Amino acid sequence: MATTELYTKGACVWVPDPEAVWVSAQLLQDYRPGDQHIRIRLTDGREIEYPVLPPEGLPPLGNPDILEGENDLTALTFLHEPAVLHNLRVRFLDYSSIYTYCGIVLVALNPYEQLPIYGEEVIDAYSGQNMADMEPHIFSVAEEAYRTMIREEKNQSIIISGESGSGKTVSAKFTMRYFAVVGGAAQQTSVEEKVLASNPIMEAIGNAKTTRNDNSSRFGKYIEIGFGRRGDIIGANMRTYLLEKSRVVFQAAQERNYHIFYQLCASRDLPEFRTLKLDSTENFHYTNQGQEVHIYGTDDAVELERTRNAFTILGVQPDQQMEIFRILAAILHLGNINIQASGRGGDRSYIDVNDRSLAIFSKLLGVEGAQMAQWLCHRRLAVGGEMLVKPITGQQANEARDALAKHVYEQLFTWTVQRLNSSLRAHREQPKSFIGVLDIYGFETFDRNSFEQFCINYANEKLQQQFNRHVFQLEQEEYLREELPWNRIEFSDNQPCILLIEGQLGLLDLLDEECRMPKGSDENWARKLYDKHLNHSPHFRKPRMSNSAFIIVHFADMVQYECDGFLDKNRDTVFEEPINILRASQSELVAELFQKESAGGSLPNSSLANGSIRSGKRAQREHKLTVGFQFRQSLQLLMDTLNSTTPHYVRCIKSNDLKKPFLFDPKRAVQQLRACGVLETIRISAAGYPSRWTYEEFYTRYQVLLRGSVSKDDVRRSCQSALPDLIPDPEQYCFGKTKVFFRAGQVAVLEKLRGDRLHAAGVLIQSWVRGWLQHRHYQRLRWATFILQRYIRGTLARRLAWSLRYTRAALIIQKTYRMLAVRQLYLTIREATIKIQAFIRGTQARRVYRQMLTERAVVCLQARVRGWLARCSFRRVRAAVVLMQCCARRRAARKELLRLRAEARSVEKYRELNKGMEVKLMQLQRRADQQARESASLRETLQSEREAHSCELEQLRSSLLKLQIQLQENAETAPSLTDKQEEDRRRAEEKAAQEILQLTQEIQALRVERGSLEKERDDLAIRLQDQEKALEEKRQQTVDHADASVRAELEEERRRYQSLLREFTRLEQRYDNLRDMSVFTSNERSRGHRRTDSAVSLEPPSPVTTPFSSSPVFPSPEEVRRISVTSPTDRRPWRDEQPLNILMEDMGVAKDTADRMKGEDLRYAYDAVRVANKFLERQLLSQRAQWEQEISDLRIKLQQAQDRDTPGDPEINDLTELVVVREQECVRLRRELKELKHTVSLRRILSYAGVAVAASQDPPQKSQMLTGLLECRKKDESKLIKHLITDVRAEGVLSLPPGLVARVLFLCVRQADCSGDQTRVKGFLSAAVSAIKTALKKHGSDLDVTAVWLKNAYLLKDLLQQHSQDVRGSEELVPLVTDVQDSVRALSDLCIQAYQQLLSISESRLQPIIVPAMLESETIPGLAGSSVKLSGGRKRAGSDPRPPGSTEGATMSAVLRELSALHTALSRQDLPSALQEQAFHQLMYLLAASTLNSLLLRKDMCCWNRGLQIRYNVSLLEEWLRSRSLQTGGAVTALEPLIQAAQLLQMSKKTEADGQAMVQACNELSNQQVVKILSLYTPQSDLEERVTLNFIRIVQGLLKGRSEGQPPQLLMDVRRVFPVTFPYLPPPPASAAQLEIPESLKISFLRRV
DSSP states (O other): OOOGGGOOTTOEEEEEETTTEEEEEEESSOOOTTOSEEEEEETTSOEEEEEOOTTTOSOOBOOOGGGTTOSBGGGSSSOSHHHHHHHHHIIIIISOOOEEEETTEEEEEEOSSOOSOOSHHHHHHHTTOOTTTSOOOHHHHHHHHHHHHHHHOOOEEEEEEESTTSSHHHHHHHHHHHHHHHHTTTTOOSHHHHHHHHHHHHHHHHEEOOSSOTTEEOSEEEEEEEEOTTSOEEEEEEEEEOOOTHHHHOOOTTOOOBHHHHHHHHTTTSGGGGGGTOOOGGGOTTTSSSSOOOOTTOOHHHHHHHHHHHHHHTTOOHHHHHHHHHHHHHHHHHHTOOEEEESGGGOEEEEOTTOHHHHHHHHHHTOOHHHHHHHHSEEEEEETTEEEEEEOOHHHHHHHHHHHHHHHHHHHHHHHHHHHHHHHSOSSSOOSEEEEEEEOOOOOOOSSBOHHHHHHHHHHHHHHHHHHHHHHHHHHHHHHHTTOOOOOOOOOOOHHHHHHHHSTTOHHHHHHHHHHSTTOOHHHHHHHHHHHHTTTOTTEEOOTTOSSEEEEEOSSOEEEEEOTTHHHHHHOEEEHHHHHHHHTOSSHHHHHHHHSOOSSOOOTTSOSOOOEEEOSOHHHHTTOOOHHHHHHHHHHHHHHHHHTSEEEEEEEEESOSSOOTTOOOHHHHHHHHHHHTHHHHHHHHHHSOOEEEEHHHHHHHHGGGOOSOOOSTTHHHHHHHHHHHHOOOGGGEEEOSSEEEEOTTHHHHHHHHHHHHHHHHHHHHHHHHHHHHHHHHHHHHHHHHHHHHHHHHHHHHHHHHHHHHHHHHHHHHHHHHHHHHHHHHHHHHHHHHHHHHHHHHHHHHHHHHHHHHHHHHHHHHHHHHHHHHHHHHHHHHHHHHHHHHHHHHHHHHHHHHHHHHHHTTOHHHHHHHSTTHHHHHHHHHHHHHHHHHHHHHHHHHHHHHHHHHHHHHHHHHHHHHHHHHHHHHHHHHHHHHHHHHHHHHHHHHHHHHHHHHHHHHHHHHHHHHHHHHHHHHHHHHHHHHHHHHHHHHHHHHHHHHHHHHHHHHHHHHHHHHHHHHHHHHHHHHHHHHHHHHOHHHHHHHHHHTOOOOSOOOSOOSOTTTOOOSSSOOOOOHHHHHHHHHHOSSOOSGGGSHHHHHHHHHHHTOOOHHHHTOOOHHHHHHHHHHHHHHHHHHHHHHHHHHHHHHHHHHHHHHHHHHHHHOOTTOHHHHHHHHHHHHHHHHHHHHHHHHHHHHHHHHHHHHHHHTTOOOGGGSOHHHHHHHOOSOEEOOGGGHHHHHIIIIISOOHHHHHHSOTTHHHHHHHHHHHHHHHTTOHHHHHHHHHHHHHHHHHHHHHTTTOHHHHHHHHHHHHHHHHHHHHTSTTOOOOTTOOOOSSOOHHHHHHHHHHHHHHHHHHHHHHHHHHHHHHHIIIIISOOSTTSGGGOOOOOOOOOOSSOOSSOTTTTTTOSHHHHHHHHHHHHHHHHHTTOOHHHHHHHHHHHHHHHHHHHHHHHHTOGGGOSHHHHHHHHHHHHHHHHHHHHTTOTTSSHHHHTHHHHHHHHHHHSOOSSHHHHHHHHHHOTTSOHHHHHHHHHHOOOSSTTSOOOOHHHHHHHHHHHHTOOOSSOOOSSOOTTOOOOOOOOOOOOOOOOGGGOOOOGGGOOTTOEEO
């Protein structure tokens, strides 16, 4: 009971409820010692007074909300029944978690629904992980058992128990599947497949439908799975217990017989089953009693097919299977035999000799029908030394028939178990250790309980005792390990109840004694029980109203057993006479079943509940063993086995009896929890120190309670000094070496003290904060008041201004309206006046206008005349002036001339004074002449102007005269024409106005129509454009979709091919391992396959490197993949469509998919890949058939030769050997002939594609063109490969320049090709490929050496491909004569193998440190220690499965170190960046998938600070990728799911808007992953809040509308492998002069050519 200090107001308590068992309530007042009642409020709002009286006392306290949904029940603060029930209900209903830990017990609730939590990705996630770190799961228990067995080398047991229908069989099945996957990876043998195949068989013959379960196991079984030294499964063994034989002949309502009977009847129409004469199950007495012949969702015919396949896997031949089915069908027909009563009073019985069922039964079992009919109705008695035959009644005959049916089925069941054990038994070696899986019935109680329930509950008593003692032992070991003062913990030991059953003169002894009595009866046995045990044992009681029943007080409940039938079931009697008939059966299996059984023993490793056979001799009956005695012995053997192993417990619970998915019935759950011992585990844990904290965790959680300065370096001393002040009673806690232990409820006391301290500190902080807030609030109110006043006053002023403005506006409106009315009248009058004035003034203006026109014409004439006269006068005056100027100038010139003549008399002086005058004179003379010419032209112009003026003047005069005459005429006729013209003009104007108006209207209508037509035209154009755009988008989408589907199919083909290659490499390795392990098998194989072919080659017997001579040569699949991905243009002959179509037709490859492709490169590459795959498949099949045929022929010949040969006839031996040699020579010649024929046909095909065959060239001319080669003699080829590849050490390989080995090999191949020896070239290349394979296997764990051989294989492939006949490159390159396509294909496969080995090495190094580095390491200092979750639970009992020191340095630096090692190895060998990007894309996917899977299975990691830590770690990876330019190859994209998961942990999780943002941000996560992370989200401190169920439902609703492109899944597939593509990079020309071959290689025997 917890301390009373915790019962304060607001505390959560649990009170009993008749329906829900326990309901939550809240205290409404503090409890004070002495109170008789406490007031509580229930969840439905009712307030009641709860009595506080013994023995109930105070109600149990509730746990903090932060512990709701805890993985381990022992981690709860308060350990009691309501807390356990509530935690299971929350996990089951709210989080859909069916598994929960309870200390060392795994509690499993049956969800009655298929859950996606058992796939291989889940197995990978749990493999190698610590049990305490992962979410509870059946795989976690299996992993704990497996790792403990490997680590401690001790046998383990997994005990699975529970009621019928609780899921025991399914749990055992998944446990064995886990062991098969984890333990079968070492040898890849068929043992694990056989172990799994045993389940369908045992379910068919041992499971049946009951009212509680559709697939209930009606027997107990213990399967021992044996493991070898390396942890691989090498064998198994099965033991069964207490088969429910009575179900064969009787089924209760709504129940069925064993599944196998219904499966046979459902498959009765099969041809092989027609001889069984089966009918519908409704027509057989043994299958129609329950009236429930069908199970919903189960197809019995399909289940029988699974059963038959399982028999085949386990090595049971089809004829033997039919024998089993005949026996089962005979049992059905046996039940239909009609036994009729006869005689007086029915004291006799008989069977009609024509009974159809009897005839079929006898025929199926191979016995005499008449004899069987005789001894089913009679029995033999020994009286006085004589044998008498006595008839029996009809009821006794029916009972004898049913007893025979049960006995036959039991013997068949026992034989089947023996047969399974013989198939599962380890033949190669003895198991070093084993893990036993016990699938046993749980505690049962029905309305009527009989002998079967008594044995079942007796077995559960023994198992519960072993369980209690084991739990007690673990508690004791924990206390001793922590050096605690240990006091014995009292627990309810059920030893008295076990002694009551199996002790001396116990129930079983008295039952066996009564069975040995001649006239023993159930009533006598009951009286003996009352006399012996009533009032002597507290566990034995007698019912009040019955004298033929008794009550046993078991550990789980009181059970009343009816004594009726106990003696018969304990004896399990069957008469000897029918058994003797079956022993003489013609069927070998039937005779074998009954020949092996002994008189009173049981068969080894089989069902240990065999019955006895009653005969007429009493002496034999005394040695019979009863069913109870055998069951007690087998149970004791089981307990001895379990006690010698380390047990692991799984308790299966039925969630409800209605078999509805995720429906929780609290009554049934509590009943089963009490029955299976889970609550007893809680009670034992609570009796000691259930709450355990390390000192560091205690200090981090409760450092607020430690007063004074506390040294963090010495946490233990600080805790020991501070804890007595917190808990005064020293009995309530105890200090260990590494932990501090608390009694039940003390952690709650500490939590209350911590809460009070935080509450007081919070109140103080709140007081200051609230004062500051109130002051700020007052200031804000004051300023708000001022602002309100200002705004109110402004509003009032604006309101007054508004009223004044409206008044003024009204006056203005009135004034304006009145003004408008008067103005309208004025405007009307004014308009009329203006119109009148306009007409009058128009008339006057027109008159004035006409007069003005006349006057203007006159004025114009006058002006023109006067202008002409003025111009004439001006011309005369100007001519006179010019004449006068000329005369004056002439006179002055003459005077100047005379003066110049006088001066010119003195020439000398003239020359001195006027130098250059001659030139001037000449210039003047020329100017004078020019002026004279101009004057003459002016005179002519003047004369012409005068003439023109005179003509014009005459014309004007005549025009003036005419105008004057016309004006006079118009003046006379004007008054009469004006009115008429005015009237016509007005009519014309009106008519014109009407026409103009009409035309205007028509124009407007036409414009409107034109606008509508233009709009319609625009709409049609827009619609047409939209349709064209939509059609274009649709066509583009169709093309993109088709292209994407084709690319996806091509990618899948590539991945499938590489998977097949990886599987072939694994099988080849397995073959080598088996060959090395089994010398005898190797010798036998060498004798069977010895061949004497004369053709010897360097080519090894590897299916990859063997050239096929029976089919055409294709480009390598890797080359085809390179074409489709990396080459923009392709010059290969395969681009020609006709040869490829011919090859596709020859290979039988469909062209539907290829015809839909749009891209030429993609289409031809895809066709080539499909043809290559089809060709490879056909080659493998043909080669296999050829090998088998050759082997069989050789064996036949060898056998015939051995039969014919005799030691004394050597001539026959010589002739036989000669014949064999000749036959082999013929085979070789035929093979060469086929090869030559096919070479001709292949060249014909290639000629269609334009392939120039280089073989026709002259070898001597080619050898003259090529220089810089290396010549290797044929006898030195093996030495070259040995020194260059096989025997070179790792240090020597790493010191070589990148690609040196490939260049040396290529130069040797070129030289051999130039010599014309094509066979030598192919053999040399095959030997090189085999040598590189051997080197890869030799250095299978060396990263750098693997990268070296990857580089050499890659470079050699590119060199051969560059110089092959199919490539048209540079003109300087001379192609090889030899066809090296087989070698290129082999090298492509070798590159893939080396690449996969490289990744395998990196993955094996990264796998152990991914989860510790990405999730557990504290890269951000102080982040993880900032808050500690309240968890007072203990750690798991098992230790960490990872070895000590294995995760030291498991940080991000270690991960980056491994990635850098791979990058360095690849960069050192100058491998292409595209290949490096693919490699790191694969590794980043592995990192993201492993981390995300672990996050989805670890509740303690789903918190805010861990999301921040993950995001930081991912940023380190992104930075590392960017620093090495690897972010463009998909590596960063592979980390996106992990990034989104980290963001999901850090996002707000409250409102619907948060959910929408979450759904949009997490588009790379599946719906199940998002919901799982939200369900697992666990606050790590009091400051965080849990994710509410309402929010999770909101997110689920939002996720339903999101469409995902991939199938829903919870965990990512860690085993997913992305296909690799090797880009073709033409290497530089290779020459021997450029190579620097170190002397350490010892290949000086090579000669440079």
